Amino acid sequence: MNAVVLLDQGGNVSYTNLDEITGKVVVRCTKSSDVSSIAVKLEGESRTRLMSPSGPNGERPRPQLEYHKILYKVQTVFPPPDILEVKGSKASYTLPPGQHEYPFRFKVPFNNSCSNDRSQLAGGISITGSGLEVRQPPQRHVHKTLPPTLSGFPGEAEIRYYVKATVQRNSWYKENTRTETPFTFLPLEPPRRPITGSEVYARQNHAFTSFEDGEPVRLKMKGIFGRKREPAPVPGRSEPPVISIDARLPEPALLTCNQEIPLRIVVKKLSDSTDPIYLQSLQIALVGLTKIRAHLVHRTEANSSILVSKSNMGIVVGSPNDPSGTEVAIDDRIWRGQPLPNTVAPSFEACNISRTYQLDIRVGLSYSGPTAHSLKVRKTDIPRVVVALPMRLDLDILSGIKPSEALLEAVARGRGTAGRVPPGKSAPIVDKLRTEGRMPNSGAGQAMPTSIDEAGPSRPPEPPAEAASDVLPPSYSEAPPSYEDAIATDLPPIDAPRPNYAPPAAVDDDLLGRDEKRG
Structure with a gap:
């Protein structure tokens, strides 16, 4: 017996939140x-592996x-x-012998569900290339919102999504048949903040x-018979x-996958010098900072993608006669026309992996002295003072899959009410923690938040909306998600253009662990 999972949307397709993943399981019996x-099963997992430092x-x-386990949904098709x-x-x-097909359908949620997965509470043992390794809970x-598919860190980190089928056999001596098909996931971007114009x-x-004071710049020039002669000194240097040079982005600083960079480079003249300045080189690189955490061990991996690299341009910046204070924007x-590479993932934060970005700009400028523009000489004979000025901008990258108007309206109607616990009740995770004895039943020993109004006089603190016992412990750092699954349950899939996202091909990584039930 063998089995295979076939997705209806084949090819290089990036799924997003609210998409319906449909397909069929094909079982062949001889x-x-x-x-x-x-x-x-519709599954998503985030794995990290780091080496702890040496002990004292x-x-x-x-x-x-x-x-x-950031995503886990199960459907029994037979x-x-x-x-x-x-x-x-x-x-x-x-x-009976032959081929049997069983269709399935899943709807991708918004937020991860790893905090609700009980299988992670007990840890486990992973089989790696170096032997058995203990996986702590x-x-x-x-x-937060489901992170994108991430690869390219062999032996350290990966985020992968797949559809897995399991054929359960009723005999203890017959192994269950398992198969899986991976797919690429790209999250829906959150509602964008309005552009401020700044x-x-x-x-x-x-x-x-x-140049050296008192010594004129002497440029060697060839005479009519090939001999070299020196020009007369040029007085009045x-x-x-x-x-001053600026690298500017519209506020908020956002880039979009597969789109151009809305960058402006502005050179401002701060002196009354009449000597020209030349743009010699320009390099623009996107630096991705991936923070990887494995329990108490942390590491930040930096990788860069060169977007633009130009050299030996020799473009005059502005005019030598521009007064001080003049700003000139580089063309x-x-x-x-240079979009971001299709391997760039949007910014995200998951339980053990997060990704942020910086834009690295290096501008090469040259100054050739007061005689360079007054003498008819070859450019190669002109001495230059060349300087490379580096600049970095922190920014976020969005997927480019924009939410629909119906979704935005649903979020606006449900904002402030979705996810709240009704009066007299507590959140399900709080009840679970109480049952396991990991949360006290009363609010003793817990400090209540105090609101401070800096602009006005002091006021007595308002009564809390929830009891102190309903506050989640510090181990669950739950930030408000961009969307709520309860709001978007009945909404249709997002009909919006999808960027071409093609991360490095994921392979079975023995170092990251593979349990006995993994396909």
């Missing part, structure tokens, strides 16, 4: 086989594995619900150095220029 059920007494570093209700879950069914969960910027000031045609 002879009659007894099965108890066929289950299909010479203890050897140990691998730390952290595993989060037997049908009516038959299962009559015969029960322990009944056996015989599949995670102590921290982040309740700009965020990174700035560098620079004063060019002057002006002061070297002083400039954006140099980097216009």
Whole structure:
């Protein structure tokens, strides 16, 4: 017996929140086989593995594995619900020889569900290339929008999504048949903040150095018979220029996957020098900072993608006669039309992995002295003072899959009410923690938040909306999600353009662990 999962949306398709993943499980039998059920699971997992530092007494570093099941949905496609209700879950069914197809349908939620997965509370043992490694239960969960598919960190971190099918056999000596099909996930972007019209910027000031005082610049020039002669000194040398250069992005600083960078580079003249300044080189790189955590071990991986790299341009910036205070914008045609690579994932924060970005701009400017523009010489004979000015901008990258108007209206109607616990009741996770003895039944020993009004006189604190016992413990750092699953349950899939997201191909990574039930 063998099985395979076939998705209806084949090819390089990126799924997003609220999408319906449909397909079928194809089971082929060469002879009659007894099965108890066929289950299909929609799963997503985030795995990290880091080496702990050496101990103070010479203890050897140990691998730390952290595993989060960020998405988990199960659907039984065989037997049908009516038959299962009559015969029960322990009944056996015989599949005749041939090919059998069972359709399935899942709807991708908004938020991760790892904090509700009980299988993570007990930890486990992972089989890696170096042997058995103990996987401790995670102590921290982040309740936010599902992160994108992430790869490219072999042996350290991965976020993967897949549809898995399991054919349960009714005999203890027959192994269950398992198969899985991975897919790429790209989250829906949150509602964007309105554009303010202002700009965020990174700035560098620079004063060019002057040539030697009292010594004219002597440029070697060839005579008519090939001999070299020196030009006469040029009196009345002006002061070297002083400039300020800005790299600017519209506020808020946002980039979009597969789209151009709305960057502006502005050079401001801060002196009355009449000597020209040349733009010699320009490099724009996108730096991705991936923070990886495995329990108490942390590490930040930095990788960069070169977007623009130009050199030996020799473009005059502005005019030598511009007065002090003049701002000149560098022609954006140099980097216009260069979109972000399709391997760039949007910014996200998961339980054990997060991704932020910086834009690194390096501008090369040159100053050739007061004689360069007054003598007709070759550019290669002109001495230059070249400087590279680096600038960095913190920014966020969005997926480019915009929410529908119906979704935004539903969020606006439900904002402030979704996720609240009715009076007299507590959240389900709080009841679960109380039952397990990990949360006290009273509010003793817990400090209540105090609101401070800096603008007005002091006021007595308002009574809290919830009892102190309903406050989640610090181990669950649940930030308000961008969307609520309860709001979008009945909304249709998002009909919006999808960017081409193609992360590095994921492979079976033995170092990250593989349990006995993984396909």
